Structures are given as C-alpha cells and as structure tokens.
Amino acid sequence: MxxxxxxxxxxxxxxxxxxxxxxxxxxxxxxxxxxxxxxxxxxxxxxxxxxxxxxxxxxxxxxxxxxxxxxxxxxxxxxxxxxxxxxxxxxxxxxEKRSRWTALVAVVCIALVFCVYRYGMPVAARFAASATPAIVSSAIDRGALETLDKVLFEASVLEVHEQERIDALFRTIIDTAGKDTNDFRLLFRDGGAIGANAFALPGGSIVITDQIVQLTENDDELAGVLGHELAHVVEQHSLQQIYRAVGWVIVAGLVAGDSGQLVEEAVAQVGALQSLSYSRAFETSADIYSARLMHTLGRNPLAFIDLLERVTLECGPSCDHSSLLSSHPGTVDRRRDIEQLEFVDP
Amino acid sequence: MLERNEGAFGRGQTPARHIGRFEGNASEYFGIWIVNLLLSIVTLGIYTAWAKVRQRRYFYGNTILDGHSFDYHAKPIAILKGRVIVVVALVMFQVLSSIQPFLILVLLPAYIFLAPWVFNRALTFNARVTSYRNVRFHFQGRYRRALLVFIVMPFLTAFTFGLLYPVVSKMTQEYIGDSTYYGSEKFHCQPRLGPYYKNLGACVTVAIVVLAVTTGIVFTVTAMPFWDGLVDRLAENQGGSTGDQIDNAFSLGMFLMLLAVYPVFILSYIAYRAGVRNITFNATTIANQHRLQSGLKRRRYVWILVTNLFAMILTLGLLRPWASVRTWRYIVGHTAVLSKGPLDDFADKAGAEGSVTASQFLDIEGIDFGL
The missing domain is CATH 2.30.29 (PH-domain like)
Incomplete structure (x- = not known):
C-alpha cells in the first residue's frame, strides 16, 4: 500500500x-x-x-x-x-461521487421532506401547543384582547340579562363537552369594523360580537357557534397555527435559504397557501365538534350554518365559496361536511 | 460578452481582460447537495451550518479568475451559533408579539437602530471569510453611513412612490463597494446616478408593456361567449346562484389580472437588480489599475431564474443543484477584471485586526442575509 x-x-x-x-x-x-x-x-x-x-x-x-x-x-x-x-x-x-448512492439518498430525502411537511410539522405543532403552559396562553389572550379593545371593539350594548342568558347557554355547552367551566370565559363586544363575528383565543377567551347575536334567529344557531369556538380552544387550533407559522419560517429558511430570490418567493407563497389550508382543516374539525355537541344537546346541528349563510350574505358573493385562497371553507362545503355525519338527517 | 464600458480607463495601454470561469458542474454538485440535505434533515437542521460551508466552498473554489480560485473560510460552528441566535430571536419575537402586540412599538425602534450595525457586521463577516489568491477581503463600514443607506433612504423612498429608489440603489452599492478592501487595498466605487435611473426606466417600461398585454388578453378572453358558460358551470359546481354572472365573469377576470401583477413585479425587480450590479461593477476600480466588469443581460438573467424555478417545481426540487450551478456559471462568466498590471502584488492587512472583541463579533456575524 x-x-x-x-x-x-x-x-x-x-x-x-x-x-x-x-x-x-x-x-x-x-x-x-x-x-x-x-x-x-x-x-x-x-x-x-x-x-x-x-x-x-x-x-x-x-x-x-x-x-x-x-x-x-x-x-x-x-x-x-x-x-x-x-x-x-x-x-x-x-x-457523494457514487451516482447510485446519491440516487438512493435523493429518494430518501424526498420521502423525508414529504413526511416532515405532511406529518412532522403538524405533530410538532400539536406537541408544542400541548406543552405550552396555561400562563402563556392566557397572556396571549390578555395581550390580544387589549389590542383589539383599543383598535377595533367597543363595549357591548347587549342587555345584561341577555348576556347572562347566553353565558348560561355557553356553560351548558361546556358541561356537555365534559370540560371545566372555569377554563373558559365568554366576552361580549361591539364588533365595529369586523361586524358579525365570533372567535376564540388560545387561553379560553371566546368573543362574540353584538352583531352576530342580533343576526341569530334561535338559540340553536347561537349554541352551534359557541360550540364551534369552544372546539378551537379545546383542540388548541390557534396555538398550533402560531407554531406552524414559526416552523414554516424556520424550515423554509434552512432548506431554501441559500438559493436565489425566486425560490424563496415561491417557498413563502407555498407557506402562506399551506397555512390557509391548515386553517380550513381546523374550521372543518371545529364544525364537526360543534355538530356532535348539538346532537347530544338535542339541538339542530345544522342551525349555525344557516346563521353563517346570513353572515356571508352581508359580506357579498365572494365569501360563499371555499377555494385555495380562503381561510374558512365556504358554507356550502361546511353544510355538506356536517350532513355527512351519521346522526344528521339532511 | 463584455465589450462595453471600458471608458477612459482602458485607453492608451492594452489592459488584459480576465474573464471569470466556473469549473463546477451540476452532476458533481448534486452529490454534495443531496448529502448536505440528507444530513441537514436527519440532524434536524443542525448540519445546515456545515452544509452551508461545503456549498459555499464548492462554488467559490470552482470560481476561477486568472488561473486562481476563490475560497470560503467560515467556521461551521460560528455559523451554527449565529443561526441559533437568529432562530431563538425569531421564536421569541413571534411569541412575545402574540402575548403583547404593542411590544412592536418598543421593538421597532430597537430594530431600526440595531439594523445598520447588524448589516455592517454581516458584510464584514462575509468579506472576511472570502479569499482570492491567499488574500482575504475586508469590509470597513461606518454606522452613520449604514443608517443612512439602509434605513433612512429606503424610508424616504416609501414616501416618493419609489422615485428615489435608484438613488438608494446607488448609495447602497457605493457604500458597500467603497468600504470593501482586497487585502490592504481599497476598492473605489464611483458610479454616476444617471444609469441607475435609466435601468429603472427600462425595467418599469417592460413591466408596463407586459401588464398591458396581459390585461388585453384577459379582457378579450372574458368577452368571449364561452367564458360566461365557464363561469356559469363553476358557479353551479359550487352550488351557488348563477344570478351574478356578469359580475362573476368580471371579478374572475380582475382576479386573473391581479394574479399577474405580483410575478411581473418580482421579475422586473430581478431585472433591475441585474442592471444595478452591472452599473456598480463597471464603476469600481482597485489599486488604480484594475477595473471590475459585469455584463449581465437583464432578460437573459430573468429567463434563467424563471426556467430554473419551473425546472425545480417539475422535478420536486431535484434540479436545484443544476439551477444553482447554471445561475452561478452565468454570473461568473459575465464578470471580469480589466487589468493594467499584474493581479498578484496584493498583500493581506497586517494580522493585528483579529482582536478578541472582533472575533466575538464575528461569531454573531454568522447571521447572514440568507439565514
């Protein structure tokens, strides 16, 4: 040698x-x-x-x-x-110089990237969300509410007894879901620019606007909306969204960071589209959670879709179809998804 | 390739032109790239620091000018530390701004005043770890100047509908060029403003023509009879009403057009950047006897990047090494040095510069623009 x-x-x-x-x-x-x-x-x-x-x-x-x-x-x-x-x-x-070996590595890489993208990221986000201490999520609630109250909302003008009635309805729903009523609170606000709306913050605060309460025709509709928002909190959807967004930024930066600008642009766009489709999946999941609760409560699982249709009527024709570009599924799709549940009689 | 722009510099004597050459190739780089990718995924991103160094060394080491290659000397550990800091800062920023959105009012001024410093450190790092013929590059920035060109000027530009943008480009490039050293010798970068405006004008004109043609096509198509039928069917499929047909057809048309605006904007920006590089390089000299030259063709450059992107999409990213090599080869092959004297009488600055504090800075400087 x-x-x-x-x-x-x-x-x-x-x-x-x-x-x-x-x-x-x-x-x-x-x-x-x-x-x-x-x-x-x-x-x-x-x-x-x-x-x-x-x-x-x-x-x-x-x-x-x-x-x-x-x-x-x-x-x-x-x-x-x-x-x-x-x-x-x-x-x-x-x-690196053996073509057969690098071909194998390429196949392994494609499989790995796909797995990270399809399973790894959602799982990591779910894990991170469940590991987030309650003190952090309630701090997020406080911060978000403080901001929204300053820039968007006015105090609710709903009668106190009306608020109490809805709050009682909310508590029944939480009980039915088998959760602790102390972990959640319902807040009433005048929606201002965002009008008829309801949303959930990760720490258990659920906000409904006066406008959406006024649009409801019966309690089934309101209960359905509350069940839907409850699902967002219970299933930690907004926390997962935050972590997925961070994760995407990091992965894209690490994998595509050293390439020309066009590639980075494309990756950023894919990331934005991806997070919208995640968000649509969360909405569908919350709909189904709510529909099951309504069924248990003996209420109409489809009622809140009627309410949503009225909300979209207010917002014009562009709102009622779900597409690649919307954060919520269209009401047509949402109704169909609920109708597919075994206990729902369309 | 590089026939233009010799100016007064080349007259009288016959200077030698050293054109850049890239000796790497896609199949060789593919092996390096795919192994980098595998190790990066398996180590959950930690290996990316080593991957970056191998990638840079491959490209620099195969870039030849006058028979000598460039080299990249960054230490992976320094880059890893920089990346950890960046990632921690990103996560903290995201979490903090979720907890307390008004915190941005505190973070924004902090960012504004820190940014020039960070840019200077990053430029210094990138220059310091690059060498040619055993001599390293240097960068000596000034905080105030960096604040002006990176923060104040872009801020002012936002209020002039971008009309000041060529001024910003000129000032930024001039600042970077004029603060860069090769060894102990300083580059002199003295571009004129006119060409930068001409470059912007050319790019904007092409963008407007492309958009006008797209608009024409979109409105012709939406005026055709089959279009309404198509929109109708779409509406039926979605279960919606067919009542607002005309409205739908029109808004779909508008939507398609808006979809075209974004790529056209990005592409003309790329063309603009290529033009800026040419202008800046062609106005840069060193040691009074070497002039840089850059002769990128804007359309050709945009074409390369666009076809690269499609090639990558169609092959699930597997043609990325080919694309990188192709772009780099084009850039290097259209860059040259015009020399009236020998290229080998440079010397590195006396080693004193590497103080302990500076090396601490250098560690943090592993943060570079690409993340």
Whole structure:
C-alpha cells in the first residue's frame, strides 16, 4: 500500500498573506515537510499543517505553521501523501461521487421532506401547543384582547340579562363537552369594523360580537357557534397555527435559504397557501365538534350554518365559496361536511 | 460578452481582460447537495451550518479568475451559533408579539437602530471569510453611513412612490463597494446616478408593456361567449346562484389580472437588480489599475431564474443543484477584471485586526442575509 503514496506533490506556494504564488513541490524529509521552489528549499516545517477539507475537486490549501500556504489541485495525491484517504470523513464524502448512492439518498430525502411537511410539522405543532403552559396562553389572550379593545371593539350594548342568558347557554355547552367551566370565559363586544363575528383565543377567551347575536334567529344557531369556538380552544387550533407559522419560517429558511430570490418567493407563497389550508382543516374539525355537541344537546346541528349563510350574505358573493385562497371553507362545503355525519338527517 | 464600458480607463495601454470561469458542474454538485440535505434533515437542521460551508466552498473554489480560485473560510460552528441566535430571536419575537402586540412599538425602534450595525457586521463577516489568491477581503463600514443607506433612504423612498429608489440603489452599492478592501487595498466605487435611473426606466417600461398585454388578453378572453358558460358551470359546481354572472365573469377576470401583477413585479425587480450590479461593477476600480466588469443581460438573467424555478417545481426540487450551478456559471462568466498590471502584488492587512472583541463579533456575524 505504502508504495503508491507519492513522494511529493506539486502545487503553488504563497508566502504568508501575499497574493504572489510560485510553482512549488511539497515533500517529506524524515518527519519534516519541505517546500521547494525551483529546486531550492524555501521552508521546512516540523509541526502539523492545517489542511482544508475536500469539497468536489476544488484546490486544497495546506496552511503551514508560519502562515505560508501550499495550494494544490491534486486532491487524490494530497490525500495519499498525508494518509487522509483512510479517514472516515474522506470515505464518507467519497460517497457523494457514487451516482447510485446519491440516487438512493435523493429518494430518501424526498420521502423525508414529504413526511416532515405532511406529518412532522403538524405533530410538532400539536406537541408544542400541548406543552405550552396555561400562563402563556392566557397572556396571549390578555395581550390580544387589549389590542383589539383599543383598535377595533367597543363595549357591548347587549342587555345584561341577555348576556347572562347566553353565558348560561355557553356553560351548558361546556358541561356537555365534559370540560371545566372555569377554563373558559365568554366576552361580549361591539364588533365595529369586523361586524358579525365570533372567535376564540388560545387561553379560553371566546368573543362574540353584538352583531352576530342580533343576526341569530334561535338559540340553536347561537349554541352551534359557541360550540364551534369552544372546539378551537379545546383542540388548541390557534396555538398550533402560531407554531406552524414559526416552523414554516424556520424550515423554509434552512432548506431554501441559500438559493436565489425566486425560490424563496415561491417557498413563502407555498407557506402562506399551506397555512390557509391548515386553517380550513381546523374550521372543518371545529364544525364537526360543534355538530356532535348539538346532537347530544338535542339541538339542530345544522342551525349555525344557516346563521353563517346570513353572515356571508352581508359580506357579498365572494365569501360563499371555499377555494385555495380562503381561510374558512365556504358554507356550502361546511353544510355538506356536517350532513355527512351519521346522526344528521339532511 | 463584455465589450462595453471600458471608458477612459482602458485607453492608451492594452489592459488584459480576465474573464471569470466556473469549473463546477451540476452532476458533481448534486452529490454534495443531496448529502448536505440528507444530513441537514436527519440532524434536524443542525448540519445546515456545515452544509452551508461545503456549498459555499464548492462554488467559490470552482470560481476561477486568472488561473486562481476563490475560497470560503467560515467556521461551521460560528455559523451554527449565529443561526441559533437568529432562530431563538425569531421564536421569541413571534411569541412575545402574540402575548403583547404593542411590544412592536418598543421593538421597532430597537430594530431600526440595531439594523445598520447588524448589516455592517454581516458584510464584514462575509468579506472576511472570502479569499482570492491567499488574500482575504475586508469590509470597513461606518454606522452613520449604514443608517443612512439602509434605513433612512429606503424610508424616504416609501414616501416618493419609489422615485428615489435608484438613488438608494446607488448609495447602497457605493457604500458597500467603497468600504470593501482586497487585502490592504481599497476598492473605489464611483458610479454616476444617471444609469441607475435609466435601468429603472427600462425595467418599469417592460413591466408596463407586459401588464398591458396581459390585461388585453384577459379582457378579450372574458368577452368571449364561452367564458360566461365557464363561469356559469363553476358557479353551479359550487352550488351557488348563477344570478351574478356578469359580475362573476368580471371579478374572475380582475382576479386573473391581479394574479399577474405580483410575478411581473418580482421579475422586473430581478431585472433591475441585474442592471444595478452591472452599473456598480463597471464603476469600481482597485489599486488604480484594475477595473471590475459585469455584463449581465437583464432578460437573459430573468429567463434563467424563471426556467430554473419551473425546472425545480417539475422535478420536486431535484434540479436545484443544476439551477444553482447554471445561475452561478452565468454570473461568473459575465464578470471580469480589466487589468493594467499584474493581479498578484496584493498583500493581506497586517494580522493585528483579529482582536478578541472582533472575533466575538464575528461569531454573531454568522447571521447572514440568507439565514
């Protein structure tokens, strides 16, 4: 084996910090490395040099103890000369050149990326959401409410006894769902610019606007909406949304970060679309949760879809179809999903 | 390729033109890239720091000018630390702004005053870890100037419908070029403002023409009889009413058009950037005897990036190494140095610069623009 190790390597010699190079020969004399230029010795070194690692076939730098550099394009010769060919990393990265092996790696990578995207991220987000301490989610509630109250909402003008009646209805729903009423609170606000609406914050605060209460024709409708919002809290949908958004930013940054701008643009758009489709899946899941609760309560599981239809009528024709671009499914799809449940008689 | 723009510099003597050459190839890079990707996924992103160094070294090491290659010297550990800091900051920002949205009022000024410093450190880092012929690049920024070109000017531009944008481009490029050193020798970057405006004008004109043609096509199509039928069927499929046909047809048309605005904007921005690079490089000299040259063709460059994107989408990203190599080869092959003297009489700055504090900075500087 040793006889195929070269006695010397040819390359270029740079004095420390200088850009001028001269053709040179690197050889060994005893335990010392020697560099010769035009047959004359220019340096002899007894301490180990720093050798840059191999990437493809780019020139290798051998940095000597005085800061001078020997550079060579003879990658294989250099590895044999210094005995680097036996190193584990050299052998590992040599696999980069085997096309059959890289093809296999490519297949594994595609499978892994798909799994991370399809399963890993949702699972990680669900885990992170369930690991989030209650104190953090209630802090999110406080912060969000404070902001919304300043910029959007007015105090509710609903009669107190009306508020109490709806609150009692809400408590019945929580009980039916088998949850603790202390973990949730129902808040009434004048919706201002957002009009008829209801939403849930991760810490258990559920806000309904006066406008949506006024649109309801019976308690079944209101109960359905409350059940839907309850589901968002119980299933931690908004926390998962937050974590998925963060996760996407990080993954996209790490995987596509070093590419041209067009790729980053495309990845960002895919991320936005993806988060909308996540959000539609959450809405559907909340609808089904609510429909089951309404069924148990003996109320009409489809009633709140009627209410939603009235809300969308107010917002115009663009609201009633779900598409790639909407955060909520259209009411047509939502009704169909609920009608598919075994206990619902369309 | 690079026949234009020699100016007064080249006259009299016959300077040598050293055109850049890229010696890497897609199949070789594919192996490096796919192994990087695998290790990055398996280590949950930790390996990306090492991957980045291998990727950069492949591209720099295969970039040849006058028979010598460039090299990239960053330490993966430094990059990893930088990335951890960036990721922690991102997560904290997201969580904090969810808890207390008004916190942004505190964070925004902090960001504004920190940003110039961060940009300077990042530019310094990138320059310091790049070498050519055993001599490293340097960057010596000034905080105030960076505040002006990176924050104040873009802010003013927002209030002038972008009319000041070429001024910002010129000032930014001038600042970066004029603060960069090769060894102990400083680059001199003195572009004129006119060409930057001409470049913007050309890009905006093409964008407007493309949009006008798209609009024409969209409205012709929506005026055709089959269109209403199509919209009708769509409405029926969705179970909605067919009453607002004309309205639907019109809004769908508008929607398609708006869909075209965004890509056209992005593409003309890319073309603009290519133009800016040409103008800046062609106005940059070093040591009074070397002039940089850049001759990117805007349309060709946009074409390369667009076809790259489609190639990647169609192959689930597997052609990404091919795309990267193709883009890099185009850029390098259209970059040159025009020299009236030898390129090998540069020397690195005396080693004193590497103080302990600076090296601490350098660690944090692993944060670079690409994340």
């Amino acid at each position: 040793t006889d195929r190790r070269p006695q010397s390597i040819s390359g270029r010699y740079f004095e420390p910090n200088k850009s001028k190079s001269r053709p040179a020969l690197l050889s060994r004399s005893g335990s010392r490395l020697e560099i010769a230029v035009d047959g004359g010795l220019v340096g002899a070194y007894s301490s180990d040099p720093e050798i840059s690692s191999r990437v493809g076939n780019i020139p290798r730098r051998v940095t000597l103890s005085d800061g001078s550099v020997f550079e060579t394009s003879d990658n294989d010769g250099l590895e044999l000369f210094f005995g680097l060919d036996r190193h584990l990393s050299t052998r590992f990265f040599a696999l």
